[in-house]
Amino acid sequence: MRDRFDMTVTYAMHNALRRELHFIARATARADPDPDPDPDPDPDPRHILRTAVGWTLFRRALRAHQTAEDDVLWPSLRHALFGRPLCLARLEAIEAEHAVLDQLLEAIDQALAGPDLGLDLFADLTGSLVTGLRGHLRREEESVFPVAQVVLSEDQWERFERAHAQLIQADAAWILPWLLDGAAERTVAAVLAALLPESAHHAYTDQWQPAYAMLDRWGTEAAPADARP
Numbered sequence: 001m002r003d004r005f006d007m008t009v010t011y012a013m014h015n016a017l018r019r020e021l022h023f024i025a026r027a028t029a030r031a032d033p034d035p036d037p038d039p040d041p042d043p044d045p046r047h048i049l050r051t052a053v054g055w056t057l058f059r060r061a062l063r064a065h066q067t068a069e070d071d072v073l074w075p076s077l078r079h080a081l082f083g084r085p086l087c088l089a090r091l092e093a094i095e096a097e098h099a100v101l102d103q104l105l106e107a108i109d110q111a112l113a114g115p116d117l118g119l120d121l122f123a124d125l126t127g128s129l130v131t132g133l134r135g136h137l138r139r140e141e142e143s144v145f146p147v148a149q150v151v152l153s154e155d156q157w158e159r160f161e162r163a164h165a166q167l168i169q170a171d172a173a174w175i176l177p178w179l180l181d182g183a184a185e186r187t188v189a190a191v192l193a194a195l196l197p198e199s200a201h202h203a204y205t206d207q208w209q210p211a212y213a214m215l216d217r218w219g220t221e222a223a224p225a226d227a228r229p
Helices: 008-031 045-051 053-080 085-113 119-151 154-169 172-179 185-195 198-213
Strands: none
Touching: 008 045, 008 053, 008 119, 008 154, 008 172, 008 185, 045 085, 045 119, 053 085, 053 119, 053 154, 053 172, 085 119, 154 172, 154 185, 172 185, 172 198, 185 198
């Protein structure tokens, strides 16, 4: 059965978030103690996230995605599922995970702002973020999106898409190339068509994507000041 709604942008966001979680996990795994230290040890993982353009872009994109869901998608689903307590309970449990993820992000940012938090606790926080967000994305795809395809009206889904697009467009020059990094050509074309007027596609191709490609998102050296978002 064909889906009623095109969820290409939403799935592209999920895939981009998963891609960045891989880098976060790899960078912060360096907090693990090494009984046989390398003569040229990896930098402090707190320093990596503190200076990483990738962390900044990840935070912005995740905030945009979750805000659109909190403000538009969840209320529409709660309204559509009125009178179906089991479905509502599952939805509310998944919705509540946003608050947990927000707390983890805030705790990590607080740890990055000061030197007091030990490496072990920092690794616990980032590990919880990686595990928690991966699970949350999977639960949305398995339990929320299929329900949305059935119970939402076209107007309700379109309102969510518009809210999602507006939040991404507010930082489009950086978030769009980040979102489409490594995506298939068909996905790139569909996302650009959904999020940008055709007259702005050249800006993505000629300016935004080349500038993004110059970033060292998760490297130990910061990108040049004029190239950072």
